Amino acid sequence: MNVAQALGYSADDRLFIVNADDYGLCHSTNTGIQKLLIDGVISSATLMMPCSWAREAALWSARHAHMDVGVHFTFTSEWDMMKWGPVNRHGAIDTLVTHEGYFPKDVKSFERQADPEQVRGELEAQVRMAITLGVGLTHxxxxxxxxxxxxxxRHFLNETLDVCAKYGLPFRLPRNLLLENGQVAPAELAEQARKHAEAADAKGVVVLDYLLGLPFRSEGNDTFDMYKSQMIALLGNLHAGVSEIIIHPSFVTDELRAFHDAPARRGMELELFRDPDIQETIRKESLIPVRWRQLRDLQRGLMIP
Known part of the structure; x- marks a missing residue:
């Protein structure tokens, strides 16, 4: 039985979640994501606990406990004008930071230098901080x-899955790996994804079938119509099972422009799932919205002796 069937759907149903990443990044992002959550435009959001506006986002989420909010495990700090570092105050963190005390700017540097046990400690610290602030984490x-x-x-999925199992959180890990164009990944990469998913199964952590989003690389002349066309194509090609679609929405303000190199894109992603053509595509394709909360409840139910 796959996850869709365990949730009560058929094996052929196409289920989807729309998640807003980078919640807590800044005030403009917080207010944009909160607007989408209140209006029911997105399914969920995930909190960057090391960021300076995470507390605002977490306290709002605690007051709106019916919203699905998870933790966006953060170990990189990519913007030159705004930086953040570990939240762990009770363990070693020296392999997680640069000489300035911030997380590395890029993933490769992090992968090369991080000690797995320090990663584990920081994973737990980020979860505990969210819980301490009252967030009923869903994923x-x-x-x-x-x-x-x-x-x-050099991955850190063993540590990540252990922490997710401990706190009863499903994790963004696609069982089936797709390329940016939606096509199935080469056999070697696909096999790696399946092995990671099997490791999650063994630890009792519920994972996705597919993970999708708009291309991360910007051509510099992107338009809303371009993004809308890409999203409509993505939705039209969803596979059977549970897919998560990632977006990075924000209100575009002086605050966002002060550090972000593509603020207009975040503003366009704020409007994507409000667009009537995208909503019509969802209806026409008979896509079924589900929530991370359902996957969390499934996982916690499976963990009962």
């Missing part, structure tokens, strides 16, 4: 894919 995922070993092959 977990990973900022910039730093835990997957995508750059050097």
């Amino acid at each position: 977990a995922d990973n900022h910039m894919g730093s835990l997957y070993g995508l750059q050097t092959g």
Whole structure:
């Protein structure tokens, strides 16, 4: 029985979740994501606990406990004008930071230098901070894919899955790997994804069937119509099972422009799932929205002796 069937759907149903990443990044991002959550435009969001505006986002989420909010495990700090570092105050963190005390800017540097046990400690610290602030976490995922070993092959999924199992959190890990164009990945990469998913199964952590999003690389002349066309194509090609679609929405303000190199894109992603053509595509394709909360409840139910 696959996850869709365990949730009460048929094996042929196409289920989807829309998650807003980078919640807590800044005030403009927080207010944009909160608007989408309130309006029911997105399914969920994930919190970057090391960021300076995470507390605002967490306290709001605690007051809106019916919203699905997870933790966006963060180990990189990519912007030159705004930085963050570990939240762990009770353990070693020296392999997780640069000489300035911040997380590395890029994933490759993190993968090369991080000690797995220090990663484990920081994973737990980020979860505990969210819980301490009152967030009823529904799931977990990973900022910039730093835990997957995508750059050097040195992954931290064992530690991540242990922490997710301990706190009863499903994790953003696709059982079936797709390329950016939606096609199935080469056999070697696909086999790696299946093995990671089997490791999650063994630890009782519920994972996705597919993970999708718009291309991360910007051509510099992107338009809303371009993004809309790409999203409509993505939705039209969803496979049977549970897919998560990642977006990075934000209000575009002076605050965002002060550090972000593509603020307009975040503003366009704020509007994507409000668009009537995208909503019509969802209806026409008979896609079924589900929530991370359902996957969390499934996982916690499976963990009962």
